[in-house]
Amino acid sequence: MVDDVVYMKRAIELAKLATGHTSPNPLVGAVVVKDNTIIGEGYHHKAGTAHAEVHAPCALRIIEAGIAKVIVGSTDPNPLVSGKGMELLREAGIEVVCPVCSDECAELNEHFFTYIQTGKPFVTLKSAMSLDGKIATSTGQSQWITNESSRRDGHVLRATHDAMLVGIGTILADNPQLNCRLTDSELSDALLDKSILDEPITIHQPNVIILDSLGRTPTTSRVFEINNRKIHIFVSKGCPKDRIQALEQVGAQVTVVESISTRKSKSTDIVIDIKKLSIDDILTKLGELGYTSILVEGGSAIISSFVETKNFDKVVTYIGNTIIGGNDATPAVGGRGFESLEVSPQLTFTKTKVLDNNIRIEAYRQGRRGTYVHGNR
Ligand SMILES: NC(=O)c1ccc[n+]([C@@H]2O[C@H](COP(=O)([O-])OP(=O)(O)OC[C@H]3O[C@@H](n4cnc5c(N)ncnc54)[C@H](OP(=O)(O)O)[C@@H]3O)[C@@H](O)[C@H]2O)c1
Structure with missing residues (x-):
């Protein structure tokens, strides 16, 4: 009807x-x-x-x-x-x-539907990259690869997720505030169909999650400047106690999680065993804390850990109108990568949009779109 x-x-x-x-x-x-x-x-x-x-x-x-x-x-x-x-x-x-x-x-409820069925938050990976997939130049410059329209759109993602997550590398490189900087009416313009309803939406500031094995987050970081939100810092068992205390004193909630091996070299004479915080454990803990959605903003190493463990539901990528190039520039997804196409995660593209002279691409990991309502698509 x-x-x-x-x-x-x-x-x-x-x-x-x-x-x-x-x-x-x-x-x-x-x-x-x-x-x-x-x-x-x-x-x-x-x-x-x-x-x-x-x-x-x-x-x-x-x-x-x-x-x-x-x-x-x-x-x-x-x-x-x-x-x-x-x-x-x-x-x-x-x-x-x-x-x-x-x-x-x-x-509308993809976050909730995933959370209620898996006990873990819905995970969106967000990156702003050059056409050739770099998120920073070889000297570490990343501000700004994308234009203002893309960045505003990225702030809509912040307002629609319970929390945003970054690695200590990003905190140290950029010292970001990690808040949503839209007005209520800007958010409403972005989310509502104005022909049906025209009311401002009160901005929700996402909580912040930092993955930081040794508790290196400076207590003077700008993330601590924003009031009325939580800062969770996940650290390893090896994190010095005085760092945990210092971070708790500035209001952070510090949680110790397991570290797991992410890479073992196949080289016969060198064995590299890099341990990183377990993404599975972190998502389980976040689910227990009632987080239904997480926006992962980077950087390269963090995104690679979510991709390699296939712990993501959706990808939103903004492509700026530039080509950075260079082997030393930071790739959007670093780490070890997949050795064959058979095991690399497949995507279902759902939306593309030109934002002035940038492109926004939205995709789901195959099978994750509407899974819990419609079955796999
Ligand atoms: N354009 C964009 O969209 C965008 C967004 C964000 C950042 N960036 C840029 O990306 C660069 C930072 O990237 P990055 O790769 O150096 O740092 P990162 O991904 O922000 O942080 C990496 C660090 O996080 C810690 N970590 C803890 N658990 C981890 C896990 N499971 N997997 C991976 N890392 C884990 C590790 O340090 P510990 O071993 O000490 O724990 C690791 O070195 C900066 O240049 C920044 O400007 C760009």
């Missing part, structure tokens, strides 16, 4: 008003319609507050209110609640239509 789609699209836009604020819950919106007129609408504002259907009515209240028909975008894959609300409604003789706009709903 055309009307079902129109009202569902409005419910989706309403849900987006809480972008970044509902984690670890999903984004939920609802509209109540009588005689083709909207008589009530709402959305889930924030974790800990009532769900959207309470701002409009919840399953039992829907029954009490004598509502005749309920249109559902997608079911909640959480095994504790999946399909139960719909069952209640159907038993009460209410007509239930599901799904409507399921692709849009799957995209």
Whole structure:
């Protein structure tokens, strides 16, 4: 039904008003319609507050209110609640239509759907690179390879993820603040369909995660300048205690995780055994802490660890209008790489966009797009 789609699209836009604020819950919106007129609408504002259907009515209240028909975008894959609300409604003789706009709903809640099924956050890898795949020049210059439009778009990613993650190499090289620097109305311009809803979205500042085996993050780093967010630093068992104490004193939450071997040289006379913090352990810990989504911004070594362990769901790449070249320039993905195409991760490209004179490419690791709603695609 055309009307079902129109009202569902409005419910989706309403849900987006809480972008970044509902984690670890999903984004939920609802509209109540009588005689083709909207008589009530709402959305889930924030974790800990009532769900959207309470701002409009919840399953039992829907029954009490004598509502005749309920249109559902997608079911909640959480095994504790999946399909139960719909069952209640159907038993009460209410007509239930599901799904409507399921692709849009799957995209809206891709972070939550992954988290609730795997217990780990949805991982997006983001890089800003030259056409030839470099993220910094041989002298370490990376600001700015991409233009302002790309960088603004990157800030939308920051606002839509629970936390962003970088390596100590990036902290030491760039001393970044790692915050979202958009206004509420800029974020709303980027996320909402203005023909349906035109309201500012309150910016959510992502928490920050730093992978730093030895606790080398300077306590004067600019990441500590931003208030009202958490800084998690993952360190190895070998991290000096005084470094842990110093970082905790400036407000960081320090967590010790296992280190694992990432590379063993095949050379007969030299054995190289480089140990790096275990990405699997870190994602498990982040899931336990309730993180549903992580934006991995780099640098090269960190991205390579997520790629090599296939711990990513989505890739967003910005290509600047330049070619850097040179074997010593930093590649977007460093590390050892894959030795054969059979084992390298395959991607499903979903969107490309020209941002002024840059290109934005969005892809999913094959099988990760909407996996939990539709099965692999
Ligand atoms: N254009 C872009 O999109 C972009 C974005 C970010 C950074 N950059 C650039 O990238 C450069 C920094 O990249 P980078 O490769 O030198 O540093 P990095 O990836 O930021 O950090 C690497 C360091 O993180 C630590 N680490 C902890 N666990 C790790 C794991 N599992 N895997 C990998 N590393 C782990 C290691 O140090 P420990 O052994 O001490 O723990 C490692 O040396 C800078 O030039 C920066 O400007 C560009």
